[in-house]
Amino acid sequence: MRIQAAVLRASDGPFAIEHVDLADPGPRQVRVRIAAVGFCHTDVLPRDPGFLARPPLIAGHEGAGVVEALGPGVTEPPVGAHVLLSFDHCGTCESCLDGHPAYCHAFFQRNLTGTGTAADPQPVTDADGKPVASRWFGQSSFATHALVDVRNTVVVDQDLPLDLLAPLGCGIQTGAGAILLALGVRAGARVVVFGAGGVGLAAVMAARIAGASTVVAVDLHRGRLELAEELGASHALEGGDGIARQLRKITGGGADYVLDTTGVPEVIRAGVDSLRPRGTIGLVGAQSRDLVLGPAALATGKNVMGILEGDAVPRLFLPRLIELWRQGRFPFDRLVRTYPLSEINTAERHAASGETVKPVLLPGS
Numbered sequence: 001m002r003i004q005a006a007v008l009r010a011s012d013g014p015f016a017i018e019h020v021d022l023a024d025p026g027p028r029q030v031r032v033r034i035a036a037v038g039f040c041h042t043d044v045l046p047r048d049p050g051f052l053a054r055p056p057l058i059a060g061h062e063g064a065g066v067v068e069a070l071g072p073g074v075t076e077p078p079v080g081a082h083v084l085l086s087f088d089h090c091g092t093c094e095s096c097l098d099g100h101p102a103y104c105h106a107f108f109q110r111n112l113t114g115t116g117t118a119a120d121p122q123p124v125t126d127a128d129g130k131p132v133a134s135r136w137f138g139q140s141s142f143a144t145h146a147l148v149d150v151r152n153t154v155v156v157d158q159d160l161p162l163d164l165l166a167p168l169g170c171g172i173q174t175g176a177g178a179i180l181l182a183l184g185v186r187a188g189a190r191v192v193v194f195g196a197g198g199v200g201l202a203a204v205m206a207a208r209i210a211g212a213s214t215v216v217a218v219d220l221h222r223g224r225l226e227l228a229e230e231l232g233a234s235h236a237l238e239g240g241d242g243i244a245r246q247l248r249k250i251t252g253g254g255a256d257y258v259l260d261t262t263g264v265p266e267v268i269r270a271g272v273d274s275l276r277p278r279g280t281i282g283l284v285g286a287q288s289r290d291l292v293l294g295p296a297a298l299a300t301g302k303n304v305m306g307i308l309e310g311d312a313v314p315r316l317f318l319p320r321l322i323e324l325w326r327q328g329r330f331p332f333d334r335l336v337r338t339y340p341l342s343e344i345n346t347a348e349r350h351a352a353s354g355e356t357v358k359p360v361l362l363p364g365s
């Protein structure tokens, strides 16, 4: 079927809106008409020539839409169901069986290569009949339509606005899950979040929900720090030299939990220095350089935890976040600004400059 997609043709080029062909859904797959898709910082990683995925590629991994066609033998979700898409996982490895699909042994292969597993043909071919990498997070949803594995769908009520819900599938789930699931922040805890983008601000709201007594947001962007305060941060600080000292003071001796969403090694080191003894730092920011810690940096029982996708099971966690949103306790919709898919390059620019926290593209508009 002929669809429209935003294709990244070169690591340093713009996304190009193209007419491409999408195969029919295979066994275990459904075709989803994408109503909205969030723009996550991870979608620009294929611009790094050293990264796992390479152009030509269709990125997009926070899709939300309506099931339009079912592969052979598929009965659920039915045609017409409204679904959020999240990350791909195998369903059969130790982590998947143990209820931790974000740590699927094939996570990188299935989500970050853009081409999926060796068994996956690329469902999209371009106008010249050439295949385009179109298994990014098992969805490649910067497009009017996407093929996804049934496992990678979360059915939601039809009265919910898909354009607001789309970012739940990755960025929002990652920040909230890191706090509520992976780190398990408890009432009264002192929490520091580095980076007040979509992931960090979701973490700030989640820390409030968990009952943290102190929630400090650190960023370089004034507007984002103000938003962090509006969303429940007790303190908002500009990062830079001496930040660890300031944070130890504010938290009365150090944070119980730090979450890094910047991926900057110097920031992570400051995060470790901001912990009190036995505290834990969670790392979700994509790191482009090695992290080096001093010999005694972790000696006082400090922990470093890598976290993918908030260690969430999307079918369990996303409905919980939607309920908290309905109750007005998790207003992540305040981060969202919508753009037509044709404005994807503007959306990327606005995300990079900090002007928009969470762009959401509308392929149908």
Ligand SMILES: NC(=O)c1ccc[n+]([C@@H]2O[C@H](COP(=O)([O-])OP(=O)(O)OC[C@H]3O[C@@H](n4cnc5c(N)ncnc54)[C@H](O)[C@@H]3O)[C@@H](O)[C@H]2O)c1
Binding pocket: 040, 041, 042, 170, 171, 174, 194, 195, 196, 197, 198, 199, 200, 218, 219, 220, 221, 224, 239, 240, 261, 262, 263, 264, 267, 283, 284, 285, 286, 287, 307, 308, 309, 310, 351, 354, 357
């Ligand atoms: N682990 C996962 O599963 C997962 C999931 C989603 C996103 N991510 C990654 O998480 C990161 C955050 O994503 P996002 O969408 O919120 O990105 P974002 O770019 O919107 O937010 C990052 C924030 O960090 C701030 N920042 C940068 N350098 C800083 C410094 N030195 N000190 C303080 N703040 C600084 C920026 O100003 C920005 O506001 C990205 O690297 C993304 O790839 C990881």
Ligand SMILES: [Zn+2]
Binding pocket: 089, 090, 091, 092, 093, 094, 095, 096, 097, 101, 103, 104, 105, 106
């Ligand atoms: Zn698995």
Ligand SMILES: [Zn+2]
Binding pocket: 040, 041, 042, 043, 061, 170, 171
């Ligand atoms: Zn993401």
